[in-house]
Amino acid sequence: MPDYWLVRYADGFLVLVFGRREHAGELCDEVAEALKPVGLGLSVERTGITRIDEGVDFLGWRIRCHRKGGTDRQCIYTCPARKFLRSVMDGVEGLAGRQNVGLSLESLLNRLNSVLRGWCAYFCPGVSGVAFCYLSHCAWMRVT
Incomplete structure (x- = not known):
């Protein structure tokens, strides 16, 4: 049964x-x-x-x-899930893209922090370390 x-x-x-x-x-x-x-x-x-x-x-x-x-x-x-990691990466790329080139660094980082902090808080209970490292690296590469 x-x-x-x-x-x-x-x-x-x-x-x-x-x-x-x-x-x-x-x-x-x-x-x-x-x-x-x-x-x-x-x-x-x-x-x-x-x-x-x-x-x-x-x-x-x-x-x-x-x-x-x-x-x-x-x-x-x-x-x-990969699909949701890709969606937050698309959001980071959108925020750090050409349309926001005139933003001050502080303003850009505040916007990115709110997106990343919420996403990471949702996925914190799981085995998410690798995804967090990947996301951190990609976000850093987009900002620098």
Whole structure:
């Protein structure tokens, strides 16, 4: 008998299944049927069945199972999804771009700090050190 966990936030949700792929497929059909009476449906583009070791993106996070370093234990890790790292980088490039060349350095840094501080605060609970270093380096290269 498989175990199911529901992770929900606003209008998005994940259903985690500890079982076989067939169990997840059956549950997908059940969820679609349960949503029909309230006028909702599953998005074809955003609905999929994947193994946790392949990873899944949810609310900007990449959730994936990896072997813990130095052990044989499998652990669930969360880090910023590449798409969301790219979106904050686009924001940094936009702020540090040609249209803001007339801004004082203090004003530019204040704007960048508000964007970067908010993004980093959101992703702080995960395993985000590599993403933070990359973001710091790219932001520094855009400003200098």
